[in-house]
Amino acid sequence: METAQLSRKDQIDQTATALFRTRGFAATSMRELAAALGMEAGSIYSHIRSKEELLHRICFRLADEFFAGFDAASADAALPAARRLRRAVESHVWVLTNDVAASAVFLHEWRHLSEPARTEFLALRERYEAGFRELIAEGAAAGELFTLDPAFAALTLLASLNWLPTWYRPGGSLTTSDIAHRLANQLLFGLEVRL
Amino acid sequence: METAQLSRKDQIDQTATALFRTRGFAATSMRELAAALGMEAGSIYSHIRSKEELLHRICFRLADEFFAGFDAASADAALPAARRLRRAVESHVWVLTNDVAASAVFLHEWRHLSEPARTEFLALRERYEAGFRELIAEGAAAGELFTLDPAFAALTLLASLNWLPTWYRPGGSLTTSDIAHRLANQLLFGLEVRL
DNA sequence: TTTCTTTGCTAACGAACGTTAGGATTAGTA
DNA sequence: TACTAATCCTAACGTTCGTTAGCAAAGAAA
DSSP: HHHHHHHHHHHHHHHHHHHHHOOOTTOOHHHHHHHHTTGGGGGGGGGGSHHHHHHHHHHHHHHHHHHHHHHHHHHTSSSOOOHHHHHHHHHHHHHHHHTTTHHHHHHHGGOOOOOHHHHHHHHHHHHHHHHHHHHHHHHHHEEEEESSSSHHHHHHHHHHHHHHHHHOOTTTTOOOHHHHHHHHHHTTTTTTTTO | OOHHHHHHHHHHHHHHHHHHHHTTTTTOHHHHHHHHHHHHHGGGTOOOOOOOHHEEEHHHHHHHHHHHHHHHHOOTTOOOHHHHHHHHHHHHHHHHHHHHHHHHHHSSSSGGGGGGHHEEEHHHHHHHHHHHHHHHHHHHHSSSSSOOOHHHHHHHHHHHHHHHHHHOOTTSOOOHHHHHHHHHHHHHHTTBBBO
């Protein structure tokens, strides 16, 4: 009972995610979504309450995943900050590549959330970025990293990572692990102090 | 006559740019745009042919500016590739900060162009990215830059730059020139060979 | 067998959409 | 003065939008 419902709901979520990603939330109609699922528009409402609920679920699920990954990566306070930062970068890449479509929606379509969800979302995002900022600041204070401005560095770093969904295609020649390492290297070799 | 028409047209372009940026192209209605201009929706069509024409003009004007800046920055073949790359990065930042709203539209709303404009736009964009790729490859071949993969490096570099419109606000504490230098430093010190 | 849940349909609602037609006003030009 | 171009209006067009109501089939649970 519960499983069957969730299964169909998940199909809807997944198809909606793909459409929101390629056409954008506002430009995707419920009739388009229904057609992609092989059903009629009205039928979708047996499973969801509103179109925005779909967007809400996508955005906040991804936010959860980013936080869970970051927390796991940065939990071990015994590690040097630079090492924790590298792990956090790799976790971010992992979440991104694990579901590129949802990530793209998370990054670009959140603005179509209405209040208060929008404000709540932005607060989460700010908190997440603050995590990176603090790791960088900590690493800079410990002499492991070099940057004039941790906030600036964090923005630039996340920017590079967040561009990934626009070019990454699953099944390419690079594994997600390759990508994570390369990105971390390219970004951190600009930050890490070399003897 | 011509000036007056262009002036009003420019007002429309500018207001449309701001709305497309904050609400997205698809979610911005002509009635909203008209209200922001203090006029009625139908009146706009004395100045433009269609809503998409507005988007088209924004996207392709920015593309022109990016190309003009890049060409000027990389024209002097006597300069080392790394130096030309730095100038290209600074030019990119200059175009971005010179009109953040239009840049954000250029970066995020082009997908709402219909064919053949969309394909044409993507070709321009690809050509622009290729310019950076080639500068990086050239610098790598000359031993001025270090990267395992010029394409990868170019993507990451442009990603950092293109995130700028999401956080930059004109009139902040940093001048655009400061920003350009800092970004170029942060990105190139990860690429430039240090003795 | 009866009951309930899941899933889907058709038909329609009111609202909003981009766009157009046709006319009015205004300011500058000849 | 007459003419032209620019600017904007009202009213409406056909379409599409998100969503709802009411009903039906189908399978699982009792």
